[in-house]
Amino acid sequence: MIEKRNTISVEQAREVLCNQITHLPVERKIVTEALNQVLQEPVFAPFPAPYFRRSGYDGFAITEADDGNYPIRLHVVAEVPCGKTYDKPLNPGETVRIMTGAKVPDNAAKIIMLEQSRNADKENEIILINTQKSSNITEIGAEFAKGDLLLDRGHILNAGSISLLSSFGIHEVQVIKKPKVAILSTGSELISAGNPLPDGKIYNSNQPLLENLLKVHHAEICVAEQLPDNYEDTKKRLLELTEIADLIITTGGVSVGDYDFMADIAKQEAELLFNKIQMRPGSPTTGMWLNQTLIIALSGNPGACFTGFYLLVEPVLATLMGKDTTATTKVRAKMASDYTKNNGYDRFLRGTYRLSDEGEYLVDLVGSDMSSALGNLHLTTCLFKIPRGQVGKFKGEEVEAWLLSSK
Amino acid sequence: MIEKRNTISVEQAREVLCNQITHLPVERKIVTEALNQVLQEPVFAPFPAPYFRRSGYDGFAITEADDGNYPIRLHVVAEVPCGKTYDKPLNPGETVRIMTGAKVPDNAAKIIMLEQSRNADKENEIILINTQKSSNITEIGAEFAKGDLLLDRGHILNAGSISLLSSFGIHEVQVIKKPKVAILSTGSELISAGNPLPDGKIYNSNQPLLENLLKVHHAEICVAEQLPDNYEDTKKRLLELTEIADLIITTGGVSVGDYDFMADIAKQEAELLFNKIQMRPGSPTTGMWLNQTLIIALSGNPGACFTGFYLLVEPVLATLMGKDTTATTKVRAKMASDYTKNNGYDRFLRGTYRLSDEGEYLVDLVGSDMSSALGNLHLTTCLFKIPRGQVGKFKGEEVEAWLLSSK
Numbered sequence: 001m002i003e004k005r006n007t008i009s010v011e012q013a014r015e016v017l018c019n020q021i022t023h024l025p026v027e028r029k030i031v032t033e034a035l036n037q038v039l040q041e042p043v044f045a046p047f048p049a050p051y052f053r054r055s056g057y058d059g060f061a062i063t064e065a066d067d068g069n070y071p072i073r074l075h076v077v078a079e080v081p082c083g084k085t086y087d088k089p090l091n092p093g094e095t096v097r098i099m100t101g102a103k104v105p106d107n108a109a110k111i112i113m114l115e116q117s118r119n120a121d122k123e124n125e126i127i128l129i130n131t132q133k134s135s136n137i138t139e140i141g142a143e144f145a146k147g148d149l150l151l152d153r154g155h156i157l158n159a160g161s162i163s164l165l166s167s168f169g170i171h172e173v174q175v176i177k178k179p180k181v182a183i184l185s186t187g188s189e190l191i192s193a194g195n196p197l198p199d200g201k202i203y204n205s206n207q208p209l210l211e212n213l214l215k216v217h218h219a220e221i222c223v224a225e226q227l228p229d230n231y232e233d234t235k236k237r238l239l240e241l242t243e244i245a246d247l248i249i250t251t252g253g254v255s256v257g258d259y260d261f262m263a264d265i266a267k268q269e270a271e272l273l274f275n276k277i278q279m280r281p282g283s284p285t286t287g288m289w290l291n292q293t294l295i296i297a298l299s300g301n302p303g304a305c306f307t308g309f310y311l312l313v314e315p316v317l318a319t320l321m322g323k324d325t326t327a328t329t330k331v332r333a334k335m336a337s338d339y340t341k342n343n344g345y346d347r348f349l350r351g352t353y354r355l356s357d358e359g360e361y362l363v364d365l366v367g368s369d370m371s372s373a374l375g376n377l378h379l380t381t382c383l384f385k386i387p388r389g390q391v392g393k394f395k396g397e398e399v400e401a402w403l404l405s406s407k
Numbered sequence: 408m409i410e411k412r413n414t415i416s417v418e419q420a421r422e423v424l425c426n427q428i429t430h431l432p433v434e435r436k437i438v439t440e441a442l443n444q445v446l447q448e449p450v451f452a453p454f455p456a457p458y459f460r461r462s463g464y465d466g467f468a469i470t471e472a473d474d475g476n477y478p479i480r481l482h483v484v485a486e487v488p489c490g491k492t493y494d495k496p497l498n499p500g501e502t503v504r505i506m507t508g509a510k511v512p513d514n515a516a517k518i519i520m521l522e523q524s525r526n527a528d529k530e531n532e533i534i535l536i537n538t539q540k541s542s543n544i545t546e547i548g549a550e551f552a553k554g555d556l557l558l559d560r561g562h563i564l565n566a567g568s569i570s571l572l573s574s575f576g577i578h579e580v581q582v583i584k585k586p587k588v589a590i591l592s593t594g595s596e597l598i599s600a601g602n603p604l605p606d607g608k609i610y611n612s613n614q615p616l617l618e619n620l621l622k623v624h625h626a627e628i629c630v631a632e633q634l635p636d637n638y639e640d641t642k643k644r645l646l647e648l649t650e651i652a653d654l655i656i657t658t659g660g661v662s663v664g665d666y667d668f669m670a671d672i673a674k675q676e677a678e679l680l681f682n683k684i685q686m687r688p689g690s691p692t693t694g695m696w697l698n699q700t701l702i703i704a705l706s707g708n709p710g711a712c713f714t715g716f717y718l719l720v721e722p723v724l725a726t727l728m729g730k731d732t733t734a735t736t737k738v739r740a741k742m743a744s745d746y747t748k749n750n751g752y753d754r755f756l757r758g759t760y761r762l763s764d765e766g767e768y769l770v771d772l773v774g775s776d777m778s779s780a781l782g783n784l785h786l787t788t789c790l791f792k793i794p795r796g797q798v799g800k801f802k803g804e805e806v807e808a809w810l811l812s813s814k
Contacts, residue, residue: 058664083596085607103607159619160784167612171601189490194578200492200510205574208439212566257465359766377567
């Protein structure tokens with residue numbers, strides 16, 4: 001009557017999932033719209049930066065020949081605001097009024113700052129009082145030579161790197177596509193928020209949870225819907241979703257009950273990867289391939305769904321996105337207080353962390369440890385692990401912990 | 408010829424900006440679409456959670472009268488999957504087959520797990536082998552009583568709290584609006600990426616920088632455009648933008664040069680808040696009110712634009728959004744190496760940080776300290792301050808630092 005399942009560790013489950021997939025295909029994308037996507041080509045400077053000799057100050061460009069015997073009186077032959085050029089040779093005795101960031105005439109040797117100038121009584125003349133130590137000119141290629149590596153393959157684009165690419169006029173770039181994820185919440189008991197609640201039914205909270213966790217982790221949600229417990233309908237919909245989604249996440253139906261159709265589908269229709277993980281909450285979490293699409297079937301318990309997202313889904317998303325690190329940072333931490341429940345499985349507790357004065361992460365349980373608890377997910381900033389077979393962990397004992405990305 | 412400006416500290420500038428504004432108006436929003444917005448009402452549980460006695464396991468619900476003299480043989484009168492109910496009284500000698508999460512019949516006292524059952528030879532009968540310590544029933548209100556505070560005013564909605572609200576069927580919620588921000592990059596030298604680059608002009612890199620920093624900080628960009636240096640056009644466009652934006656950020660034109668029209672507009676058309684901050688880079692950064700809209704006019708130098716965003720714009724965004732903390736975390740840090748340039752102004756350097764084994768943040772300069780440098784913005788994970796009037800800071804000396812939110 002009770003099905004026996006083979007268990008694997010959460011690390012093994014994560015490996016099984018991530019080792020069977022690779023990053024998604026590449027797309028050409030407009031740079032300014034590629035935030036958080038992974039660059040799939042190295043990008044080199046198409047020209048030096050700056051590509052012209054750039055004035056560092058508002059002032060007067062002078063030739064080398066004039067740079068002595070101050071005060072000097074020079075003839076102002078032009079004004080060069082930013083974006084304009086003075087293309088004639090600058091002769092001794094001549095100067096151009098030049099603005100910060102403007103192109104310095106080719107044979108100018110120095111910019112004398114505006115502060116060192118005095119109006120002459122004659123129009124188109126200026127008196128420069130004193131020289132300056134520096135040329136105040138940024139030479140061509142001072143920051144980047146042509147061909148310098150700007151960003152390497154694998155870089156995750158952020159505001160700074162988008163700005164850098166833009167400064168070289170690079171408009172489009174090869175990046176790894178964002179994963180399209182389908183969410184399917186299963187359960188005849190589920191009602192969507194905003195609707196009346198018949199007795200015995202519950203509002204669907206896992207779907208909004210997953211939708212927003214996916215948003216935070218920069219995935220694209222292609223479908224988010226719920227289905228009653230029905231083998232044929234669920235199978236049919238899953239097969240349809242495999243045609244449009246890069247990854248399917250389901251909730252519910254993974255246990256060994258009579259209505260746990262997701263567990264049956266995994267065995268009968270799909271290539272089962274695992275259906276029992278040595279962890280609480282979420283031990284019946286199931287992984288499978290269906291029609292060349294990975295399905296991670298999370299438990300319907302909110303705590304298990306949340307924990308499963310961070311321990312299993314997020315690493316898969318990172319792999320699909322071509323990121324070599326997950327958004328969840330594993331750290332060593334110490335228990336801020338005792339937690340002394342025994343368990344045959346590793347227990348992943350929802351907690352909060354703080355950095356002690358000694359630079360240690362102190363972790364503490366937040367709210368209830370029940371997998372059905374809903375009231376602590378929004379307060380959780382870390383997960384930490386009570387290893388199986390122990391009486392728990394006491395205050396000050398070391399534990400493994402994972403700091404969660406929350407924004 | 409040179410205008411003298413009154414200087415204020417960056418802390419004063421931030422205060423001047425943030426003290427003159429308050430959070431934006433409230434809007435009613437669908438909960439699942441309100442990620443990262445601030446709740447403007449406390450939310451109480453509209454019903455207890457769970458609101459029915461919930462079975463913790465797959466098994467058999469029995470009356471108190473039958474809970475003894477195991478093994479017992481009971482008559483299975485119904486099957487209760489999730490979302491269904493058994494509304495008749497459960498009599499001694501009767502049991503219902505019940506699933507995890509389903510509603511327990513009113514006068515059932517305990518759930519005997521499926522593992523403790525054995526098929527009887529007679530149809531509609533079951534043999535239960537042993538009792539269990541726990542009732543395996545989650546009582547009404549075990550997690551939340553009706554009227555309990557779920558989330559307080561001021562809470563920033565995350566995936567967990569959206570899930571929590573959804574579990575109570577709460578579909579809409581009062582939140583503070585997201586700021587609509589207009590970006591206006593000024594400068595006749597600016598060309599957009601993807602276009603040919605005439606001599607002396609440069610590609611606009613500040614606008615993509617600000618656009619993406621704003622995305623990361625959950626603001627809405629209502630306009631992002633560039634204008635040549637022209638007093639009347641810039642003034643006209645700024646006035647138009649004040650009609651649609653909650654905040655305007657400009658770049659360029661804030662210095663004292665002949666084409667720095669933003670500086671002139673601030674004095675002639677607007678209520679000037681400040682136009683000189685004791686900081687490098689970005690000392691001419693200007694704050695003003697124009698037509699009841701706040702304008703932060705950043706320097707056109709990329710480093711100054713980046714630093715100004717974190718030091719001045721981000722705190723303003725947080726205030727407009729009703730957040731009582733900024734996304735930038737101020738910490739005490741130590742210099743990882745020497746930085747020995749003197750300056751009359753506080754210098755905010757772009758750096759990286761790491762946590763030492765002793766739990767101290769060690770900060771180090773990343774790339775060039777020039778305000779015109781572009782090649783380090785994407786690597787910057789912190790800013791740190793070299794106070795004015797010092798010869799710099801030596802390795803191991805304490806500095807103020809700000810860890811930047813980058814995602």
